Amino acid sequence: MAVTNAIQSENKPTHPGYFRIVRQGTPEQYCSKLIAERDFPKGSVVAELKGLTPGPKRYSSVQISKTEHIELNSDLVFMNHSCDPSTHMDTDTMAVCALKELKAGDELTFFYPSTEWDMAQPFDCWCGASQCVKRVTGAKHLPTETLSKFILVNHIKELIAERDQA
Numbered sequence: 001m002a003v004t005n006a007i008q009s010e011n012k013p014t015h016p017g018y019f020r021i022v023r024q025g026t027p028e029q030y031c032s033k034l035i036a037e038r039d040f041p042k043g044s045v046v047a048e049l050k051g052l053t054p055g056p057k058r059y060s061s062v063q064i065s066k067t068e069h070i071e072l073n074s075d076l077v078f079m080n081h082s083c084d085p086s087t088h089m090d091t092d093t094m095a096v097c098a099l100k101e102l103k104a105g106d107e108l109t110f111f112y113p114s115t116e117w118d119m120a121q122p123f124d125c126w127c128g129a130s131q132c133v134k135r136v137t138g139a140k141h142l143p144t145e146t147l148s149k150f151i152l153v154n155h156i157k158e159l160i161a162e163r164d165q166a
């Protein structure tokens, strides 16, 4: 018998054949993840951002402009942060894009400060990437030089420019 078995999603997958949630641990441990179910060429669209609803900034929201936040309302909400992300949450084109050649079974991640200026629920990152920012609090709290190593959406670039002019 396997020592551990990932618990399957109890809910219907929102993107069957594209990616799925792997639930691990208790919900409080935030260690569920999103896994590709097929290969995605680098640069390709993993998912279009559809069915979004506006709402307040919270742990599960994504920032889509300088002032607006949305809920993803799909399995994409389980996408973890990484400082060496496999995808880009592109709120300019409203699509999640592959930043690398992705194989079925690869984890889908994105760099949260690429969309988030000042996060509702900061956390420590242990991703192990050489460019790991260690504390994930939003782009507002990272030096411009650090942010220059990452792909960012337009509203974050604009907010950085405004910050640096101040």
Ligand SMILES: [Zn+2]
Binding pocket: 082, 083, 084, 125, 126, 127, 128, 129, 131, 132, 133, 134
């Ligand atoms: Zn990291």
